[in-house]
Amino acid sequence: MNNLLDRFLGYVEIDTQSDSDTGLTPSTPGQMVFAEFLADELQSIGLSDVEVDNNGYVMATLPATTDDDVPVIGFIAHMDTSPDFSGRHVKPCVIANYQGGDIVLNKDKEIVLTVSDFPEVEKYIGQDLVVTDGTTLLGADDKAGVAEIVTAMEYLLAHPEVKHGKIRICFTPDEEIGAGADHFDVKKFGAEFAYTMDGSELGELEFENFNAAYAKLTINGRMVHPGYAKRKMRNSIRIANQIMTMLPRHETPEHTESYEGFYHLMSFNGDVEKTEMMYIIRDFKRDRFEDRKKELEHLIRKVNSEYGEGTADIEMKDQYYNMREKVEPVMYVVDFAKQAMEEIGIEPNVKPIRGGTDGARLSYMGLPTPNIFAGGHNFHGRFEFVPVQSMIKATEVIVKISELVAKK
Numbered sequence: 361m362n363n364l365l366d367r368f369l370g371y372v373e374i375d376t377q378s379d380s381d382t383g384l385t386p387s388t389p390g391q392m393v394f395a396e397f398l399a400d401e402l403q404s405i406g407l408s409d410v411e412v413d414n415n416g417y418v419m420a421t422l423p424a425t426t427d428d429d430v431p432v433i434g435f436i437a438h439m440d441t442s443p444d445f446s447g448r449h450v451k452p453c454v455i456a457n458y459q460g461g462d463i464v465l466n467k468d469k470e471i472v473l474t475v476s477d478f479p480e481v482e483k484y485i486g487q488d489l490v491v492t493d494g495t496t497l498l499g500a501d502d503k504a505g506v507a508e509i510v511t512a513m514e515y516l517l518a519h520p521e522v523k524h525g526k527i528r529i530c531f532t533p534d535e536e537i538g539a540g541a542d543h544f545d546v547k548k549f550g551a552e553f554a555y556t557m558d559g560s561e562l563g564e565l566e567f568e569n570f571n572a573a574y575a576k577l578t579i580n581g582r583m584v585h586p587g588y589a590k591r592k593m594r595n596s597i598r599i600a601n602q603i604m605t606m607l608p609r610h611e612t613p614e615h616t617e618s619y620e621g622f623y624h625l626m627s628f629n630g631d632v633e634k635t636e637m638m639y640i641i642r643d644f645k646r647d648r649f650e651d652r653k654k655e656l657e658h659l660i661r662k663v664n665s666e667y668g669e670g671t672a673d674i675e676m677k678d679q680y681y682n683m684r685e686k687v688e689p690v691m692y693v694v695d696f697a698k699q700a701m702e703e704i705g706i707e708p709n710v711k712p713i714r715g716g717t718d719g720a721r722l723s724y725m726g727l728p729t730p731n732i733f734a735g736g737h738n739f740h741g742r743f744e745f746v747p748v749q750s751m752i753k754a755t756e757v758i759v760k761i762s763e764l765v766a767k768k
């Protein structure tokens with residue numbers, strides 16, 4: 361695992377921030393630069409079928425070391441970093457043998473990662489932490505995942521005595537803008553199941569995520585001179601507000617956790633004539649998710665019966681579904697990951713993702729894909745950090761899963 365840290369430090373220097381406004385795949389040229397860089401590296405360590413397609417997806421094969429009939433498995437990580445925070449000129453800093461306490465990221469700019477804000481950092485006393493200089497994100501999400509997969513493949517190539525089946529790997533663009541699965545060629549990938557190395561803390565293992573939809577509500581009002589508006593004006597802002605308050609007050613992101621779902625009002629724009637509201641709807645159980653959508657439609661009907669047909673209008677679209685539906689019938693996929701962690705001394709921490717993952721969409725495209733920790737913390741911001749020891753463990757998990765699948 362010698363090259364893991366150097367590899368990671370090299371990767372984060374390449375700016376691969378994605379951008380939802382370009383309409384391109386990959387959305388930014390830096391991702392293609394990284395894709396080509398990775399392809400060269402995969403060639404040089406000795407993987408087969410190394411390929412970068414026009415959309416920037418990098419695929420490669422590690423051939424089997426056994427003649428047994430073993431399912432082809434895959435490991436996936438994303439190359440892009442979040443558009444939420446600068447990923448340019450990342451200057452990672454390694455704190456060897458962290459001794460606890462606040463970490464000064466940038467003396468000049470007085471940027472400090474404090475234990476009071478981020479108490480979890482003290483879980484890693486005695487370990488080596490990679491942090492930022494406080495001006496950019498780090499990009500451990502998900503370059504830690506990329507580095508772990510490459511390093512695991514390099515390890516397996518150097519240790520042919522470890523018996524494993526054929527392994528496919530893929531590095532995807534544009535995960536952070538929700539498009540990482542858009543052009544994923546599941547058939548070409550050819551794996552029976554796969555894992556994304558894109559979780560956070562050591563031990564994380566995820567195979568449940570939200571069902572998700574968005575709803576655009578349009579309220580049509582009627583403007584009349586306010587001095588002469590009696591029984592004539594219809595103020596769309598006030599009607600929109602009425603709809604808002606008809607929804608359960610505590611079913612919002614700031615009031616929910618764990619398996620609780622919500623309605624989230626993302627934007628509200630209006631004047632008397634017209635108001636638009638954008639909601640997202642989230643829930644783990646499919647039936648509760650469907651009920652939430654029905655409830656919104658029901659409120660729209662109520663408003664229309666009060667103010668007249670055509671006052672309120674709703675447009676809804678499903679975004680993604682809970683992968684649990686697709687993973688449950690093949691639970692052994694999760695069990696391999698659990699067992700791998702246990703065998704190398706990690707306690708699996710199975711929890712639901714309060715969001716989506718590319719793995720969720722891939723699971724519905726025929727490739728069941730749970731998510732495994734990559735090791736980082738505080739994604740998408742200047743306080744992002746990753747313990748080197750967690751990255752090493754993640755690499756070992758990849759090797760161990762490969763071994764376990766061949767033994768079964």
Ligand SMILES: [Zn+2]
Pocket residue numbers: 438501502535558
């Ligand atoms: Zn990620």
